[in-house]
Amino acid sequence: MSIESISLxxxxxxxxxxxxxxQETTRDKGSVAQVSDSFGQxxxxxxxxxxxxxxxxxxxxxxxxxxxxxxLHQVMLQMEEASxxxxxxxxxxxxxxxxxxxxxxxxx
Amino acid sequence: VSxxxxxxxxxxxxxxxxxxxxxxxxxxxxxxxxTRTAEGGPYQRKQVVFLAxxxxxxxxQRFREDLDAAQLKGLAGVKVQxxxxxxxxxxxxxxxxxxxxxxxxxxxxxxxxxxxxMVDMMAASRAYQANVTVIQTLKGMAQKALEIGx
Numbered sequence: 001m002s003i004e005s006i007s008l009x010x011x012x013x014x015x016x017x018x019x020x021x022x023q024e025t026t027r028d029k030g031s032v033a034q035v036s037d038s039f040g041q042x043x044x045x046x047x048x049x050x051x052x053x054x055x056x057x058x059x060x061x062x063x064x065x066x067x068x069x070x071x072l073h074q075v076m077l078q079m080e081e082a083s084x085x086x087x088x089x090x091x092x093x094x095x096x097x098x099x100x101x102x103x104x105x106x107x108x
Numbered sequence: 109v110s111x112x113x114x115x116x117x118x119x120x121x122x123x124x125x126x127x128x129x130x131x132x133x134x135x136x137x138x139x140x141x142x143t144r145t146a147e148g149g150p151y152q153r154k155q156v157v158f159l160a161x162x163x164x165x166x167x168x169q170r171f172r173e174d175l176d177a178a179q180l181k182g183l184a185g186v187k188v189q190x191x192x193x194x195x196x197x198x199x200x201x202x203x204x205x206x207x208x209x210x211x212x213x214x215x216x217x218x219x220x221x222x223x224x225x226m227v228d229m230m231a232a233s234r235a236y237q238a239n240v241t242v243i244q245t246l247k248g249m250a251q252k253a254l255e256i257g258x
Contacts, residue, residue: 073123077116077243084112084250091257 046092050085057082112250119246121161121185122239128188129156129232133225140220143208151218152193159189194219 060075132154142151161184196219204213 071124071127073127073240074120077120080243080247081113081116084247084254087251087254091254095257 046089050089053078053082053085112246115246116243118183118185119239119243121187123236125156125158125186125188126232126236126239130229130236132156132191133229133232136220137222137225137229140218140222140225142218143206143215150198150216151220152198153196153218153220154191154193156191157189158186161185161187 057075057078060070060078063070064072064075136153139151145151198216198219200214201217202213203209203215206215209215
């Protein structure tokens with residue numbers, strides 16, 4: 001799970017760099033720059049939430065394995081939450097890359 | 109996602125409550141022949157009392173602002189409010205050789221009926237399964253929602 005999240009975070013970093021590039025090219029048009037800025041922020045928050053849910057799940061597993069008095073079902077629920085969050089992030093990423101490639105294929 | 113998180117928490121609280129109920133039943137069965145306790149006298153059968161939680165967490169309110177606050181009340185799962193002792197009198201059995209026998213030769217055994225505990229155990233197990241099924245359905249719904257974006 002953690003390996004997946006690392007590679008995912010790298011992918012998001014790439015997207016964020018792309019987003020910054022878009023911001024720089026559209027800086028002269030104030031309103032567009034603002035919109036993309038807030039999107040970047042939104043995206044950063046989403047990634048952070050995803051990361052924290054993964055961390056919570058990992059901590060839960062570690063505590064369970066260490067023999068601490070943790071409820072098994074609570075750990076399973078945390079893992080399930082992390083998995084749903086990861087799937088949502090994957091879907092969003094796929095959509096973003098799809099849109100990017102669509103623009104890339106555009107005839108100029 | 110966070111509202112799904114909240115839904116999972118409702119069922120999770122039920123799982124925790126059922127686990128505690130199971131612990132109490134285990135304790136009753138384990139002590140079904142116990143004649144000595146710290147308080148003196150035989151072990152007394154214990155029971156759990158469930159309480160519906162009515163405090164709504166902030167996430168639920170934030171993500172379901174369109175719902176009326178009164179509707180949200182009572183959607184916060186369940187918890188064990190207290191563990192009470194069964195006030196039934198202990199079972200008196202004639203066994204003069206027992207060290208805890210009284211002057212007439214009677215021993216006071218706990219008021220635990222193992223058959224009743226078995227029935228309670230099955231009920232707790234079924235309730236746990238029911239809540240797991242709710243969680244699986246919630247999970248299925250979340251996955252279906254994610255499939256919209258495929």
